[in-house]
Amino acid sequence: MRRVLARLLFAGLLAVLTEAAGVGLVGTATWMIVRAAERPPLSALAVAIAAVRAFALLKGGIRYAERLASHDVVLRVLADLRARAFAALAARHGAVVEGDALSRVVSDVDAVQDLLLRAVLPAGVAAVIGVAAVAGVGAADPRAGAVLAGGLLIAGLLLPLLANALNRSGAAIAAARGAVAQSTVDLAHGAAELAAFGAMPAALAEASASGRRLARLEARAAAVSGLVTGAAALVPAATAVAIAVLVAGPSAPVLALVALTVGEVVVPLAAAAARQGEVRAAVARVRDLTRSAATVTQEPERRAWGGPVSVRLRGVTVRYPHGAKAALDGVDLDLPAGRRVAVVGASGAGKSTLLDAIAGRAPLVAGAVDGRPDGAEPWQVAGGVFADAHVFHATVRENLTLGRDGFGDDELRAALGAAGLAEHAGRLDDVVGEDGGRLSGGQRQRLLLARALLDPPPVLLLDEPTEGLDPAAADAVLATALLAAGERTVVVVTHRRADLDRFDQVITVEDGRLVAG
Ligand SMILES: Nc1ncnc2c1ncn2[C@@H]1O[C@H](COP(=O)(O)OP(=O)(O)OP(=O)(O)O)[C@@H](O)[C@H]1O
Numbered sequence: 001m002r003r004v005l006a007r008l009l010f011a012g013l014l015a016v017l018t019e020a021a022g023v024g025l026v027g028t029a030t031w032m033i034v035r036a037a038e039r040p041p042l043s044a045l046a047v048a049i050a051a052v053r054a055f056a057l058l059k060g061g062i063r064y065a066e067r068l069a070s071h072d073v074v075l076r077v078l079a080d081l082r083a084r085a086f087a088a089l090a091a092r093h094g095a096v097v098e099g100d101a102l103s104r105v106v107s108d109v110d111a112v113q114d115l116l117l118r119a120v121l122p123a124g125v126a127a128v129i130g131v132a133a134v135a136g137v138g139a140a141d142p143r144a145g146a147v148l149a150g151g152l153l154i155a156g157l158l159l160p161l162l163a164n165a166l167n168r169s170g171a172a173i174a175a176a177r178g179a180v181a182q183s184t185v186d187l188a189h190g191a192a193e194l195a196a197f198g199a200m201p202a203a204l205a206e207a208s209a210s211g212r213r214l215a216r217l218e219a220r221a222a223a224v225s226g227l228v229t230g231a232a233a234l235v236p237a238a239t240a241v242a243i244a245v246l247v248a249g250p251s252a253p254v255l256a257l258v259a260l261t262v263g264e265v266v267v268p269l270a271a272a273a274a275r276q277g278e279v280r281a282a283v284a285r286v287r288d289l290t291r292s293a294a295t296v297t298q299e300p301e302r303r304a305w306g307g308p309v310s311v312r313l314r315g316v317t318v319r320y321p322h323g324a325k326a327a328l329d330g331v332d333l334d335l336p337a338g339r340r341v342a343v344v345g346a347s348g349a350g351k352s353t354l355l356d357a358i359a360g361r362a363p364l365v366a367g368a369v370d371g372r373p374d375g376a377e378p379w380q381v382a383g384g385v386f387a388d389a390h391v392f393h394a395t396v397r398e399n400l401t402l403g404r405d406g407f408g409d410d411e412l413r414a415a416l417g418a419a420g421l422a423e424h425a426g427r428l429d430d431v432v433g434e435d436g437g438r439l440s441g442g443q444r445q446r447l448l449l450a451r452a453l454l455d456p457p458p459v460l461l462l463d464e465p466t467e468g469l470d471p472a473a474a475d476a477v478l479a480t481a482l483l484a485a486g487e488r489t490v491v492v493v494t495h496r497r498a499d500l501d502r503f504d505q506v507i508t509v510e511d512g513r514l515v516a517g
Contacts, residue, residue: 007073008116015125016067018059018266019265023133025055026261030254074116074506076410081109084458104289107177111282119193119272120277126266133262137255144243144255151259152240155232157268160273163228169217170277173287176214181209183350184439194463212314232270236263286396308337309381309458309489315367318512327353329512332369335459340482340490342500345509351493352387352511355461358385358491372459380457384452389463391436391444397428400451407454408473418484420477421451444466449481478502 032048045107045302085105122144130152132170138145187207194200240260244252276517312335318328328350335341335358343351354361357369372381374482392399421443436444449465465481466474482490492503500506508515 003358004073007069007076007123011066011070011073012121012124014062014069015121016128018062018066019125019129020132021055021059021062021100023129023258023261025052025059027254028052029054029308030257032252033228034253036132059110070117070121074113077116078109078113080084081112081286081290085109085286087292092109100485104178107181108174108282108286111174111279113420114272115283116276118268118497119276122268122272124264126152126218126269126346128309129262129265130156132410140246140251141243141255143249147239147242147246148259149244150236150264151263155235155263156269159228159232159235159270161232163274165226166228166274167221167274169221170275171281173214173217173278174281176210176217178285179210180207180214181211182497195406213218216382221274225271227239229267229271229276233266236260236267256448257332258401276442307374307458309337309376310337310371311358311359311369311378311459311489313367313369316364316369318353318362319365320355320363326365328362329355331512331514333370333507333514335489337458337489338487339505340485340503341492341505341507342503343491343509344495344497345495345502349509350512351509352389352463353512355384355386355463355491355493356508358459359386359461361386382459382461383457383458383464385445385448385463386461387463389448390448391432391439393431393434395429395431396424396447397431399447400454402451404455411454412450413456415450415484416446416452416491417467418480419446420473420480421446421450440468442473445469447476449477453481453484456485456488459491460485462492463489464493464495466494466499471496 015231028048028051032045032052035048036045041466082105113308134145134149134152137148150431183203187203189342190203191200194203240256240263243259247255251467259441274399311333313331313333316328316331316333319326331354333354338433345351352419353362357364358378360369369378372378392402396416397409400415401407409428412428413422416422416425422445424447430438430445430446432438436447445465445467446469449462452460452462452465462481466477469477474496474500478492479502482502496499
């Protein structure tokens with residue numbers, strides 16, 4: 001944070017020097033033209049000529065350095081923010097839907113760039129240059145100083161405040177942008193279903209409606225911003241004219257043009273202020289998202305807890321952000337090391353949520369999950385195949401390792417074999433398509449199972465690992481998977497009664513509670 005501040009201050013200092021060189025250039029050049037009209041000897045203008053050249057070169061050179069410095073700090077801030085947003089999404093507990101998440105990671109994070117580059121830095125620069133110019137012009141002619149101060153206050157403070165007050169649709173714009181991104185993602189992912197069910201026209205109409213709503217809100221905001229910026233642009237000109245009329249003598253044009261140049265530094269503040277509501281809302285949405293990032297960013301090695309691990313749930317209650325009632329309600333459960341447990345229950349009873357709670361992926365509102373080794377987070381000891389598991393648009397090998405090093409092809413083939421996907425053992429480099437689109441449903445599920453069986457965690461959680469397989473294949477896959485799990489604690493969600501005699505214990509979940517165990 002301190003480093004960011006130091007870089008920001010450095011960029012601000014360069015921006016102040018750039019503007020100061022600009023003011024110096026206009027002031028000296030005007031003085032030179034006025035003086036030249038008196039036809040003095042060339043030697044009387046020599047210093048001014050050199051100064052004009054120096055200011056012009058300095059302005060260009062420092063502007064370049066300032067652009068480098070300000071973009072460097074802003075891009076660093078954005079990179080860090082995006083990394084935290086991605087980490088938070090990885091631990092998001094289903095609180096943010098995909099399209100909206102996309103909008104937060106892309107447009108909302110970009111809004112932070114606007115905040116720094118178009119608001120924070122220009123406002124700081126305008127304040128420094130404004131105060132210095134009022135002092136300098138005021139020293140030359142107090143009335144000119146007062147007029148300049150008035151003009152700067154109107155263009156740099158009053159009009160930005162007005163723009164901000166008139167533009168109250170910032171939060172609505174950020175939300176509408178999220179809605180547009182969401183409907184675009186839905187249309188792209190669900191195009192085949194929408195077309196097959198004849199629902200495409202309705203879906204397109206809805207997406208267009210959210211697009212039009214966003215356009216309407218943005219048009220209104222742009223109109224306000226355009227009006228106020230236009231008014232702000234007139235103020236420096238009016239200030240310059242007023243100074244030219246008020247001040248007598250040869251210094252009048254110099255002071256008037258200096259006032260015009262300084263005024264231009266504050267003009268962009270009105271447009272920036274008009275967008276402040278939107279930027280603030282976007283920043284709040286990013287902050288809201290990144291709050292949960294801490295859990296993932298400091299991920300230690302999972303293998304550090306390789307031994308037998310037991311888990312204890314006490315009064316575990318899970319409520320999803322938009323859930324009407326608790327998905328798990330005061331659940332107590334002991335899972336001694338090495339026990340094999342089957343979880344059964346009706347659809348929606350809370351089975352997947354129970355696995356998520358054990359792995360520390362569910363939003364607990366009460367109770368605790370403990371019993372694991374000291375210092376270990378739940379997700380470091382418990383993992384496997386979850387209901388929302390994702391298959392990457394990558395090769396079989398990449399989907400198994402997920403970037404983890406140290407697995408030989410033999411280990412990958414063994415995991416595929418244990419998951420009943422031996423037919424892919426020779427096709428480690430085949431790309432499986434977006435979310436496994438080039439695989440059958442059963443193959444996709446077995447690929448996820450193979451990923452879980454490659455270096456399984458001490459507590460192996462499998463949510464319907466044999467879904468999509470015929471009964472005989474399901475039996476065989478479960479048997480080899482349990483064999484591969486060895487002495488680990490295993491919890492399997494299953495709908496198949498035939499599986500149950502392979503387990504030490506059967507737990508029935510009903511309406512978020514355990515009714516037998
Ligand atoms: N991300 C979520 N946001 C809101 N509610 C959710 C979320 N995930 C699950 N729920 C709700 O929590 C309850 C339990 O869901 P869960 O997925 O645990 O059930 P399940 O027993 O695994 O069902 P199934 O056998 O159909 O997979 C359900 O009422 C479900 O609607």
